[in-house]
Amino acid sequence: MFKHRVFFVLAFAFALAFADVFMPTVDIAWQASSAHAENSQVAAVRTGVYTYKGQGTVNTHWIETPGGGLVVIDVQRDLVHAREALAAVRAVGKPVRAILITHGHPDHYTGLGIFKQAFPEAVVYASAVTENTIRTDAYGYNAAEQKDAPEITPREFAVPGRILEGDVTLTIDGLLLIAREMGRAEANSVTVYYAPVSRDLYVGDLVMNRVHAFMGEGATGEWLAALDRVDAMFPNARVVHPGHGDSGAKQQLLADQREYLRTVRGFAAEEIARSGFTAAAKTATARRINERFRYVNPTGNADIVALGVDGLFQEFSRPTLTPIP
């Protein structure tokens, strides 16, 4: 998700001391790196794979390539946090060969210009839908960000230069990466990237680990189907790296996201059956979601759950999807 509201830099100084907190469920060895040591907001998820958590959580991940470079995945929601992520990436001391954008929500692409300035040679990949969304500001988020927070928003948004034509296999600096278009789900297009060599799967916001889901797209049904497809498509994936929240074991993270979506859909269906598509039903649904999931709000916007309920009700108001009591 995307919205700016309150900016406060959380101290993650405890991150090193309690590093195991970040990856409690994954049976892999930790290995400290210089980048890890220098930037306490960076979790070295495993050797050669890093994550910068951003504000209110939005993850920038980066991977070391066999050729001595880096591949970066998603680039933060604003100039301040993009610069922090860039500093952490630079601390590895290797050039960025490519940047992969998972979807067209601005918390994942706003920092692109900063990264391109630092690494002009980097090729930026995105799906055709994502590229179009960023370039044309299809959601209107770019303009909204420029209006709401001009001091930390670029005047012009950089656009990915390389469109992924369908499902493709990329070899970037010796690193094999499989890109798969999962279609409309949390956003109008979500592209997932898989590194078979390490069995790392980067899913964008298909998974938001213990973070409230953004359901403004009104496509939680497609989202659930996309989770099933990801599960089937990558049977050997070991670690899932989400767009928000900590990385973790694939089955756990997919199961948690499914449970969230199924549960909130169930709440909405029950409240609609009880009192129709009304404000009272929305309020009751939001209250039940907040009681059931005491999760991080990824946006700094207190109304993320209410926003999600609006999306759910829109989705369910389609005649073929209206819940039958």
Ligand SMILES: [Zn+2]
């Ligand atoms: Zn996001």
